[in-house]
Amino acid sequence: MQPLKVVRSRTVVIPLSNIDTDQIIPARFLTTTTKEGLGRHLFADWRYLADGAPNPEFVLNQAASLGCEVLVGGRNFGCGSSREHAPWALLDYGIRAVISTEIADIFRSNALKNGLLPVTVDEATAAWLLANPGAEVTVDLAAREVLLPTGAKAAFPIEAFARHCLLSGLDELAFLRSKQAEIERYEAARPDA
Amino acid sequence: MTPCTLFDKVWRAHEVVPETPDTPAVLYIDLHLIHEVTSPQAFSMLRSLGVPVRRPERTLATMDHSTPTRSEQVFGKIPIKLDAAAKQVRQLEQNAAEFGVELFGMRDARRGIVHVISPELGASRPGMTIVCGDSHTSTHGAFGALAFGIGSTEVGHVLATQCLLQRKPKTFAINVEGRLPPGVTAKDLILAIIGKVGVSGGTGHVFEYRGSTIRALSMDERMTVCNMSIEGGARAGMIAPDETTFAYLEGRPRAPNGADWASSVAHWRTLESDPGATFDASFDIDASALEPMITYGTNPGMVIPISASIPDLPGDAVHAKALGYMGFRGGEAMIGKPVNTVFIGSCTNGRLEDLAAAAQLLKGRKVAPGVHLLIVPGSQEIKREAEATGLSEVFKSAGADWRESGCSMCLGMNGDTIAAGQYSLSTSNRNFEGRQGVGARTLLASPLTAAASAVCGRITDPRELL
Secondary structure: OOOOOOOEEEEEEEEEOOOOOHHHOOOOOOHHHHOOHHHHHHOHHHOOOOOOEOOOOOHHHHHHHHHHHHOEEOOOOOOOOOOOHHHHHHHHHOOEEEEEEEEOOOHHHHHHHOOEEEEEHHHHHHHHHHHHOOOEEEEEEOOEEEEOOHHHHHEEOOOHHHHHHHHHOOOHHHHOOOHHHHHHHHHHHOOOO | OOOHHHHHHHHOOOOEOOOOOOEEEEEEEOOOOOOOOOOOHHHHHHHHHHHOOOOOOOOOEEOOOOOOOOOHHHOOOOOOOHHHHHHHHHHHHHHHHOOOOOEOOOOOOOOOHHHHHHHHHOOOOOOEEEEEOOHHHHHHHOOOOOOEOOOOOHHHHHHHHEEEEOOOOOOEEEEEEEOOOOOOOOOHEEEHHHHHHHHOOOOEEEEEEEOOHHHHOOHHHHHHHHHHHHHHHHOOOOOOOOHHHHHHOOOOOOOOHHHHHHHHHHHHOOOOOOOOOOOOOOEEEEEEEEEOOOEOOOOOOOEOOOOOOOOOOOOOOOHHHHHHHHHOOOOOOOOOOOOOOOEEEEHHHHHHHHHHHHHHHHOOOOOOOOOEEEOOOEHHHHHHHHHHHHHHHHHHHOEEOOOOOOOOHHHOOOOOOOOOOEEEEEEOOOOOOOOOOOOOEEEOHHHHHHHHHHHEEEOOOHHOOO
């Protein structure tokens, strides 16, 4: 994986709470056996009309959203199913960071493993971001801070090891595989394992 | 010694390397369940790294999400309608063969929804760690296992190392006291809990369901409760094992037997939260005050007692969007609203007791004209039992559509969907927009409420028909 240090971009805002993974990518697109090309199905049921044409009302279809790499959503982003297709679709579309006051556990874990930054900020920062779509923000992973165009900074928590892996481009599986001896010792000590 | 929670005991027993400030714990996984939708990318990763499955005997695969439920497509010569789904099924067959993983394939008598068949086999047992690339893996917590859903990258991690990197979650006690009134089921209980705790109330936590109400539940009912933990934001929900658990497991094909049985039960009896163990959060609920519950919106937390009116929340944009999608207005009653499709099935409510509950109401009655009642057993084993005990005859006589097992209309991946704007009263777990088809409107409820509503053609309090 490529190291990831900073995402600097205008934001695209979907001001809804509980955006679930069925909205991020509906189940009918999960019949793939690869990770590629899912960006075209991102938010499919909101993004396209019944005839397949882009829904002009939906924010991703508006000119200002082009090239935005930061998605701001309401509370509890990514709730629902464990489908990793959700972060795959967001990344394939071009989103590199998701900001909310709360991000669901499985989505957060899946996002971190693919280089999509799950960023949880305080209520005041989230309210400002929701009210100012298109704001140019900087998500600084090394500093664990979101920098707003007002000059305000908001700290965000991120699991230490996932951050280390993202900053240095390390693969978590390589770390797990380096624990081979410990795993063998554990299995030997547990007769049923 | 410091009193421990059930979760703590299971967690500690599986720490290969404990967590530090810099690194998560390396957690050993006892059982890895695999299905066709979230595993192909993980097997591709193993292939590209040239890595085998470390413990194939701790891995069990089946196909459930994208598989057809029509007998002629499962057993006959009619192919799977969706090409991509057929490809996924073939891919899993190939991956299982290549990596030496046991697979219950399309025509296997043991096939079914992954969270139904593992308990049925006696493969899900107290004190285990169980994972699957599916968020409803929380189901297996009903046995006192630590069971949670993972993504496909983590599926690859478990295949390669039999371990996961995990931060220790917090604990959340859900204390339930009182006897469930007649007509009020485990599904109503968990919907009521989610309504109170909220759809993100359990984020970062593992639920432990405790109290006299939980102790009185059967294993099928406990699985219904634990299944929907994720709908409250908790990756896992657990129930301490007891005599009910042991009685369920004894004699099942993969449960311990002989001398192993006695020693296993002796160990399992230690798997409960110690008196005085502390939880990071807790919530108390009185089961005796509950009614049948039904959702009115587009997440499982938008739920009310069936006799209540839809909340009127002026100025709440999310509420307004949900009601707009559902075609409802604040202040309206739920009872009496028309339904087009009724779905009884899923890993939440597709077990034998669920089918028996539905049959109790359907016996001697007919599905209302114009209503499609789809009944999909959770496994082929449940299908056989329902056929042997006459439940399927009750369903067919009532005019229901009786199918082969699978996830089916819970998420509509296999083409079992409903049309835009139609109402589906469903015993499944998610009422998200489009979950059962583009534009489909889902109402979650118990198998009793589903059967009563199918008979009347409108949302009906099952207690009227009992």
